[in-house]
Amino acid sequence: MPELPEVETTRRGVEPHLTGATITDVVVREGRLRWPVPPALAATLSGLPVLAVRRRAKYLLLEFASGTLLVHLGMSGSLRLVAADTPPQKHDHIDLILDGRTALRYRDPRRFGAMLWHIGPVEFHPLLAALGPEPLGDAFDADTLYRASRGRTTSIKQLLMDNHVVVGVGNIYANESLFQAGIRPGRAARRLTHADCERLAAAIKSILARAIEAGGSTLRDFVGASGKPGYFQQTYAVYGRAEEPCHTCGSLIRQIRQGQRSSYYCPHCQPW
Ligand SMILES: [Zn+2]
Numbered sequence: 581m582p583e584l585p586e587v588e589t590t591r592r593g594v595e596p597h598l599t600g601a602t603i604t605d606v607v608v609r610e611g612r613l614r615w616p617v618p619p620a621l622a623a624t625l626s627g628l629p630v631l632a633v634r635r636r637a638k639y640l641l642l643e644f645a646s647g648t649l650l651v652h653l654g655m656s657g658s659l660r661l662v663a664a665d666t667p668p669q670k671h672d673h674i675d676l677i678l679d680g681r682t683a684l685r686y687r688d689p690r691r692f693g694a695m696l697w698h699i700g701p702v703e704f705h706p707l708l709a710a711l712g713p714e715p716l717g718d719a720f721d722a723d724t725l726y727r728a729s730r731g732r733t734t735s736i737k738q739l740l741m742d743n744h745v746v747v748g749v750g751n752i753y754a755n756e757s758l759f760q761a762g763i764r765p766g767r768a769a770r771r772l773t774h775a776d777c778e779r780l781a782a783a784i785k786s787i788l789a790r791a792i793e794a795g796g797s798t799l800r801d802f803v804g805a806s807g808k809p810g811y812f813q814q815t816y817a818v819y820g821r822a823e824e825p826c827h828t829c830g831s832l833i834r835q836i837r838q839g840q841r842s843s844y845y846c847p848h849c850q851p852w
Contacts, residue, residue: 582653584715584748585788587638589795590659593802594684595633597661598642601678602629610673614654614694617674624697625649625676636703637711637747647699650707651686654693660685661803712744715784720746722778729769729777736772737765737843740784749784751841753791755819757783764850765843766836818844 582590603625611617618624625644634641640659642649651659664675664683674695675683686695698705712728713719728745729736739745740754749757758765760783763776772780794814817827822835826846836843 581655581750582638582657583750583752583791584638585753585791585795587640587653587748588635588792589798590653590802591633591635591640592796593799594659594661597682597803598630598633598678598684600629601682602627603676603678604680605675605677607675607677607683608673609668610691612691613673613688614652614692615696617695618697621695621697630678636708637714637743639708641702643702647697648702648705650694650696650698650702650705652694654688654690656690657686657688657693659802660687710744712742712746715746715748715788720781720784722774722781725781726772726774726777729772732769734769735766735838736763736769736780737838739769740780741841746784748788752816752819753784753787755844756787756817759818759844759846759850760787762850764845764852765838767852818846820844 604627606622606625608617608621611619624647628644628646630642631645632643634643638652640651642651653659662683662685664677664681666683666685668675668685669687671687671689672685673688673691674686677683686693696707702708713724725746729739732739737754737758740749740757741751755765757780761776761779763772763780791814818833821833821844823832825831826833826849829846829848831846831848833844833846
């Protein structure tokens with residue numbers, strides 16, 4: 581599943597090709613995504629230049645003078661830039677044609693993604709209005725995390741994955757950040773000290789920033805018909821490493837279930 585670093589890498593990969601380009605057509609081959617693609621999208625967008633490509637949480641926001649196109653990659657979505665006459669492959673559901681020459685091509689085998697049109701300030705869109713702060717922004721820090729965790733009996737890992745507290749910390753990065761901060765995923769959120777929150781907020785920021793940096797080497801993969809864009813291999817300290825030795829201390833990484841998700845931790849490096 582594309583997590584925040586992949587979405588930000590996608591934004592950086594496509595943004596230079598989109599900003600300033602004019603949409604000349606929209607081709608919808610399959611509009612049944614998580615929500616139906618607006619049937620009038622071609623009429624809405626044709627003739628409009630893309631003013632900017634921003635990101636909020638895991639939504640890409642293509643800004644036009646008259647509104648914003650929200651794009652979500654869902655479980656399996658990807659974007660790439662191809663010559664407009666490149667034959668579509670299976671699961672290539674939508675093309676935004678740029679200046680009559682290039683297609684921003686949306687592929688999504690599982691169709692859990694979304695492409696939605698919004699008029700007016702996009703921060704008030706129902707999907708965005710209740711979202712918490714961006715993890716890499718100044719609005720998220722140790723104080724935010726400390727306040728959000730007071731009185732919460734839920735585990736710290738589940739709190740981190742709550743979009744009202746902070747956006748874009750999915751299962752992988754929650755596990756990795758808790759390892760770096762030396763905190764067990766199952767610990768009750770309200771038990772965290774302010775010092776814990778300082779280490780954890782710093783770990784979240786550095787791990788996400790490092791992942792985005794790793795994605796930088798794939799930016800050219802967004803152009804052209806071959807390859808798979810935006811998903812880069814990373815090495816993890818604990819995620820997916822059950823029963824393997826910790827790189828720091830050699831203890832075997834443990835796996836537990838929390839909610840519907842797997843959590844991984846080192847019993848020595850994350851004593852509690
Ligand atoms: Zn360890």
